[in-house]
Amino acid sequence: MTAPLNPTDLEVLLDFYVASGVDAALGDAPVNRFEESAHHAARAQARARAAPPLPAAGIGTASSARPPVQGQAPQPPRPSPALARPGSSAPPHSASASAGATIPGDDVVMAAREAAGQAATLEALREILAGFEGCNLRLTAKNLVFSDGAENARLMFVGEAPGREEDAQGVPFVGRSGKLLDQMLKAIGLAREEVYIANAVPWRPPGNRVPSPQEAEICKPFIRRQIELVDPDVLVFLGGASAKLLVGTNDGIMRLRGKWLDYQTGSRAIRAIATLHPAYLLRTPIQKRLAWRDFVKIKAALDGRVQTDVDPT
Template sequence: MTFSLNPADLEALLDFYVAAGVDCALADEPVDRFAETARAAAAAKSRAPSPATPGERPFAAPNRSGTQPPDGQIPGRQIPARQAQAAPQPRPAPGQASKPAPSATPPGGATIPGDEAVMAARERAAQAATLDALRENLAAFEGCNLRLTAKNLVFADGNPQARLMFVGEAPGREEDAQGLPFVGRSGKLLDRMLAAIGLERDEVYIANVVPWRPPGNRTPTPQEAEICKPFIRRQIELVDPDVLVFLGGASAKLLAGTSDGILRLRGRWLDYDTGTRPIKAMATLHPAYLLRTPIQKRLAWRDFLKIKAALDGRG
């Protein structure tokens, strides 16, 4: 039995592969990574020593020194790892309060991003007095490893004097190749959305939270976004737009500090402090989402009408 796909289905399949980061062929035949992992696990299991039978206790070489083993250890007996880690700690002297041992995990199990990288990013961003200086500082910044796999720094596009600024999450394959944000299929749709409210691309300013493309178009990790956050906040401060638009829920959650989903958040006016003044901000649906779900374009159209009204002083 043979199956055939029409050109539209093939094009949709290729678009899916590109969006997932599959943009080149490495071999003629597919590689089953799951089978490789299973073989590696089986090989490791075969090399592992067989466990002791019930009733047996593993012993080390007997203590021939004649000295008393430390901590009451039985001569020749190995201390299990967990028992060794739980060795009794010295008691504090009378009158001194005992100090709790430092914990490697923050309260609540939260993961703190690399503090040194975040602090370095804040210092670099604060030193920039202009957008050009900010771009230079960002290009020289070594605290985010995404720069090692990306082809280009994707800083911004459009008019730095614009009253309207858009912020997305991270660049994709086309953006990484050209060094400009929103130039692929999502960018072309954004251009048409702007044209629908009477604006051209050179009348707005466009940037991303993360200026380097993550490998395979994956979502940036919270640590990567937190490290890049000082730069985009400084970028917004230097542009100082009248209206700020978050393209997608990721940029809205990071910069507006909200936990609402994009469908609940979109279309609502938020307050954003640029560092010099409060401005209007709104989250709307990302163009990439609209390409996958065209029926939701009606919601984005309502958002863009509100944005246009605000620029005209009517909203």
């Protein structure tokens, strides 16, 4: 017998269902949805035939007519809000719909660039990002996950997006992946407090799904400005997603990892390298050997030693 889910696991499962587009629950008995839809359509037609006819255009009803004020011309009755004008594209509840999630367009990306460019410090960037309403991921996330570590670090890591534990604490890489990253840093003589850690997307997508390309583009100006303000000597992309977004490559992580890249900030080039994401290493421990070779290169670069990009793998 399967053990019941605890509240935390149940919340994760519901998040996954919502992100996957699930809109109905299934029971033990089969349901014919086609028959159910036909039944609802027949009922709707019956209600339409039984409904009283609508008043002709321009003729008000007793409840909508107002007595004219003395000295003022009579006002025509207001049309019912439930009736849309022919050819009108505005939905009846457009005002309430605009208060929730909307589909962002290219203008939102431009607004993100302008907002990010106004930040002169990392703290100012955090405040601007916290108040930015252009990305719908903020509506489902519990916390903004901005950064962790030293703001003047020589080594900066950029992941893809926060997970459940990161969303709960508001700190990047604090779950199992974060613990593995801490061990990898310790292996080259560094501590978390000596590096700077961030994500390309600072809000957790529902159900830990992959951020959409549009969501990533909206958040891109903020992580670019974050890199400019930290100004590290070495930039490390944790996984292929952040590397593809910020460097513009289409190569997969296995082809991309272990090779030095130039990340252009607009004022200078930063040495950058991509490596395997800790979450992938937890699922595929045998690949830790490849990540170790990447971290040896990172350590050598920080120490001022030059290593070749030749990788036997």
